[in-house]
Amino acid sequence: MHHPTEANSSTACRDLVIEEATEPDTDIFPAVERSSGERFRDQGELAWIADDDVMSADDHRKYMATGVVLAARSAGEIVGFLTAEQTEGVLHIWQMAVRLQLQGRGIGSKLLREAYQRAKARDLKCLTLTTFRDVSF
Numbered sequence: 328m329h330h331p332t333e334a335n336s337s338t339a340c341r342d343l344v345i346e347e348a349t350e351p352d353t354d355i356f357p358a359v360e361r362s363s364g365e366r367f368r369d370q371g372e373l374a375w376i377a378d379d380d381v382m383s384a385d386d387h388r389k390y391m392a393t394g395v396v397l398a399a400r401s402a403g404e405i406v407g408f409l410t411a412e413q414t415e416g417v418l419h420i421w422q423m424a425v426r427l428q429l430q431g432r433g434i435g436s437k438l439l440r441e442a443y444q445r446a447k448a449r450d451l452k453c454l455t456l457t458t459f460r461d462v463s464f
Contacts, residue, residue, distance in 0.1 A: 340401055340432045345441045348398040348408060353387040355405045356424070363407075363424035373459065382410065382422045390421070395445050399425065399434050409438040411454075418446035420456035 348356075360381040367376035387410050390396050395418060399407035407425035411418045420442060425434045439454075446454045 342401055344400045345397055345437050348396040350388055352398045352405055353384040356384060356387050356408050357381045359405060359408060359426055360424040362426045365427045395442055397438055397441055399438055407434045407438055409442055411442055416452045418442060418451050418454050
């Protein structure tokens with residue numbers, strides 16, 4: 328699989344599109360999550376996350392019918408995703424990931440904004456997620 332290189336990383340986000348994921352997209356999500364997890368490699372007690380299991384394509388697919396599953400695409404490649412479940416009047420984000428070499432370019436923020444818009448359109452009362460307080464994304 329082709330991964331954007333450092334040389335083309337800055338251009339890889341100019342044409343960013345956030346859209347509803349397709350089933351074939353979810354086959355790529357585990358590799359994106361593994362790449363994203365490398366951010367934890369130098370986080371001391373959290374370093375184990377870099378080698379932890381990732382969410383399977385099937386797990387992402389189960390949220391497609393009732394939740395929100397988004398793909399961030401640039402130059403035709405998936406560079407990030409967000410998977411959320413609608414439950415009890417809220418949209419809960421189970422997983423969000425951006426390829427390591429493209430982090431810090433606003434892709435995660437755009438994924439979150441789109442999830443927020445979709446929660447608002449469904450008249451949900453809030454958007455929730457669990458994250459790490461001391462890890463800089």
